[in-house]
Amino acid sequence: MVTIYDIAKKANVSAMTVSRVINNTGRISEKTRMKVKRIMEEMNYVPNSMARSLVLQETKILSLLITDITNPFYTTLARGAEDAAKRCGYKLLFGNSDENLIKEKEYVDMMLTARVDGVLFAPAGDGSLEHLNTLRKHNIPLVLLDREVPGFETDMVLGDSKDGARKLVEHLISLGHKRIALINGALQVSTARHRLAGYKEALKLNDLPYDDRLVAEFGYKPFADDSSLDELLQLDDPPTAIFAANNFLAIGVIRALRARGIPVPEQISVVCFDDLGESSVIDPFLTVAAQPAYQFGALGIQLLIERIQDKSGEDYRKIILPPELIVRSSSRERS
Amino acid sequence: MVTIYDIAKKANVSAMTVSRVINNTGRISEKTRMKVKRIMEEMNYVPNSMARSLVLQETKILSLLITDITNPFYTTLARGAEDAAKRCGYKLLFGNSDENLIKEKEYVDMMLTARVDGVLFAPAGDGSLEHLNTLRKHNIPLVLLDREVPGFETDMVLGDSKDGARKLVEHLISLGHKRIALINGALQVSTARHRLAGYKEALKLNDLPYDDRLVAEFGYKPFADDSSLDELLQLDDPPTAIFAANNFLAIGVIRALRARGIPVPEQISVVCFDDLGESSVIDPFLTVAAQPAYQFGALGIQLLIERIQDKSGEDYRKIILPPELIVRSSSRERS
DNA sequence: CTGTTAGCGCTTTCAT
DNA sequence: ATGAAAGCGCTAACAG
Numbered sequence: 001m002v003t004i005y006d007i008a009k010k011a012n013v014s015a016m017t018v019s020r021v022i023n024n025t026g027r028i029s030e031k032t033r034m035k036v037k038r039i040m041e042e043m044n045y046v047p048n049s050m051a052r053s054l055v056l057q058e059t060k061i062l063s064l065l066i067t068d069i070t071n072p073f074y075t076t077l078a079r080g081a082e083d084a085a086k087r088c089g090y091k092l093l094f095g096n097s098d099e100n101l102i103k104e105k106e107y108v109d110m111m112l113t114a115r116v117d118g119v120l121f122a123p124a125g126d127g128s129l130e131h132l133n134t135l136r137k138h139n140i141p142l143v144l145l146d147r148e149v150p151g152f153e154t155d156m157v158l159g160d161s162k163d164g165a166r167k168l169v170e171h172l173i174s175l176g177h178k179r180i181a182l183i184n185g186a187l188q189v190s191t192a193r194h195r196l197a198g199y200k201e202a203l204k205l206n207d208l209p210y211d212d213r214l215v216a217e218f219g220y221k222p223f224a225d226d227s228s229l230d231e232l233l234q235l236d237d238p239p240t241a242i243f244a245a246n247n248f249l250a251i252g253v254i255r256a257l258r259a260r261g262i263p264v265p266e267q268i269s270v271v272c273f274d275d276l277g278e279s280s281v282i283d284p285f286l287t288v289a290a291q292p293a294y295q296f297g298a299l300g301i302q303l304l305i306e307r308i309q310d311k312s313g314e315d316y317r318k319i320i321l322p323p324e325l326i327v328r329s330s331s332r333e334r335s
Numbered sequence: 336m337v338t339i340y341d342i343a344k345k346a347n348v349s350a351m352t353v354s355r356v357i358n359n360t361g362r363i364s365e366k367t368r369m370k371v372k373r374i375m376e377e378m379n380y381v382p383n384s385m386a387r388s389l390v391l392q393e394t395k396i397l398s399l400l401i402t403d404i405t406n407p408f409y410t411t412l413a414r415g416a417e418d419a420a421k422r423c424g425y426k427l428l429f430g431n432s433d434e435n436l437i438k439e440k441e442y443v444d445m446m447l448t449a450r451v452d453g454v455l456f457a458p459a460g461d462g463s464l465e466h467l468n469t470l471r472k473h474n475i476p477l478v479l480l481d482r483e484v485p486g487f488e489t490d491m492v493l494g495d496s497k498d499g500a501r502k503l504v505e506h507l508i509s510l511g512h513k514r515i516a517l518i519n520g521a522l523q524v525s526t527a528r529h530r531l532a533g534y535k536e537a538l539k540l541n542d543l544p545y546d547d548r549l550v551a552e553f554g555y556k557p558f559a560d561d562s563s564l565d566e567l568l569q570l571d572d573p574p575t576a577i578f579a580a581n582n583f584l585a586i587g588v589i590r591a592l593r594a595r596g597i598p599v600p601e602q603i604s605v606v607c608f609d610d611l612g613e614s615s616v617i618d619p620f621l622t623v624a625a626q627p628a629y630q631f632g633a634l635g636i637q638l639l640i641e642r643i644q645d646k647s648g649e650d651y652r653k654i655i656l657p658p659e660l661i662v663r664s665s666s667r668e669r670s
Numbered sequence: 671c672t673g674t675t676a677g678c679g680c681t682t683t684c685a686t
Numbered sequence: 687a688t689g690a691a692a693g694c695g696c697t698a699a700c701a702g
Contacts, residue, residue: 385694
């Protein structure tokens with residue numbers, strides 16, 4: 001492995017001079033600078049970031065923890081984060097918790113030993129509090145993404161789940177629907193609670209009763225067992241519309257309805273939070289509250305880097321990104 | 336920051352003893368081992384992987400470079416890689432080249448300075464040769480994924496593009512199609528060449544003429560400008576079926592056909608390589624040659640780690656994962 | 671079973 | 687404008 005000492009020897013200078021050339025610090029005569037540069041080229045020198053990190057006490061690595069790498073919301077977010085990080089000279093260490101606190105903890109340990117300079121964290125749920133406190137204890141700058149965790153204050157980039165949910169449900173109400181089901185994520189997750197709140201608010205604002213038999217709690221991941229949907233569909237007064245709390249839940253719902261021979265939107269309208277990815281736009285038909293996923297990542301990195309550079313810092317900032325209602329053909333007038 | 340010296344002092348032992356406890360090496364009395372462990376807990380000690388890497392000359396970091404993080408083929412592959420890497424105690428540094436050689440080079444430089452122990456590399460194209468040679472020059476173990484690069488030998492995990500293409504085209508032929516178009520990726524990419532070869536072979540085996548007006552070269556990324564499809568559709572003897580060389584091309588094709596009011600599969604059948612992701616299975620209708628994406632990642636990591644652990648190694652291994660023909664409703668008998 | 675020494679590749683500080 | 691020495695946190699090699 002070529003080190004600055006190898007370069008130094010060949011150039012008849014000290015290692016320090018080489019270091020200065022690499023980092024463009026201090027005063028160096030143009031002549032030696034050129035010579036050193038040439039020799040670095042010749043010898044294929046590549047700086048060793050480990051050694052550098054050890055002395056500088058910074059790694060230039062940020063970590064991004066998401067909960068589902070197969071979900072287009074998170075992959076788009078990841079792109080935003082990646083682009084922003086690279087632009088600022090940071091590497092990005094990915095982690096995928098799979099909505100699972102055990103895996104999440106493993107990643108937190110990984111971040112600690114890797115001495116990442118900061119963490120972009122989409123928590124698996126309220127149980128992530130412990131992990132966040134661990135990071136905080138080790139003084140690692142932290143930005144929460146998409147979900148908040150009660151009892152933990154920090155910089156955050158969030159969507160407006162309540163508002164988006166309210167808009168989706170009011171859209172359905174405006175189409176004449178009165179029996180609207182909510183297929184929700186786990187209430188352990190802040191967005192699920194806020195989407196429920198938005199759902200309730202829309203009902204109340206429109207003088208519709210809240211019927212808890214119309215509300216089911218799943219998880220945000222693709223689900224296989226849809227048997228519990230039957231209870232809901234077999235009510236005396238079954239729903240004419242379903243609000244799925246995220247894209248994967250919507251897919252599960254639509255599949256389940258298809259399997260039961262229930263046409264969408266003819267018999268039941270379906271709307272959901274989060275758009276589907278590029279790959280599903282063959283037939284863009286889902287009415288959604290789309291979130292600016294790329295921005296989540298990009299702004300998150302920006303907040304994080306600002307926090308790293310000014311650790312003292314002002315108060316925590318909370319960025320709320322509004323969702324956009326996109327009406328397509330999966331929702332229509334109640335028949 | 337807590338170091339082994341802080342622990343050592345508090346435990347009245349030497350730093351070496353602490354190191355031995357951490358790494359479970361050498362002989363240590365159960366008593367001191369316990370004492371040291373307890374103190375590490377108390378002080379929230381976390382080993383510094385930078386320091387460790389510097390002396391051990393290994394980082395326990397692998398790098399995964401893919402060409403499109405929004406494509407479900409690659410995200411599924413990434414999951415396979417991630418799971419396998421974590422199981423073996425490695426971290427995974429992600430990179431997304433976007434099918435772009437400039438970005439790819441930046442990632443290669445990043446891998447070099449980060450001193451990753453090995454690289455899982457899905458090359459952007461034949462032009463990646465230079466980057467691969469750079470990695471090789473620095474003795475970094477390397478596994479090629481999904482695509483090969485002429486002139487570069489190494490371990491690889493590939494699909495069987497030619498065979499899959501042949502099967503898809505023969506499927507169309509068996510449905511009575513005689514005018515079959517190929518919308519291909521860039522010929523700079525090995526899989527595009529192999530898919531073309533499979534396409535030609537199927538035609539030849541069935542005594543159908545090869546007509547280069549039926550073949551168009553796009554790129555594997557989602558495309559916006561579909562005007563060049565018009566030439567193809569406005570031929571005197573237009574295609575009755577289209578073979579898209581990957582999932583995103585198929586989506587582009589179907590969108591373009593929809594925009595022109597051409598019904599699929601009634602007027603034109605469409606088939607493609609690679610399945611769409613979970614998020615598009617709302618209406619699973621594309622006939623595809625599906626590849627075991629998860630396996631690509633998992634086996635790639637396995638080969639890579641074996642290579643790292645036994646650098647001398649045997650000859651390079653080439654794993655070929657066969658695609659599976661899944662017939663759905665986007666292809667039907669020629670009308 | 672435990673400790674001492676040296677050094678991984680780099681940069682900071684202080685000289686010159 | 688350049689260099690020497692020391693040290694970041696850790697472990698291999700050798701001592702005892």
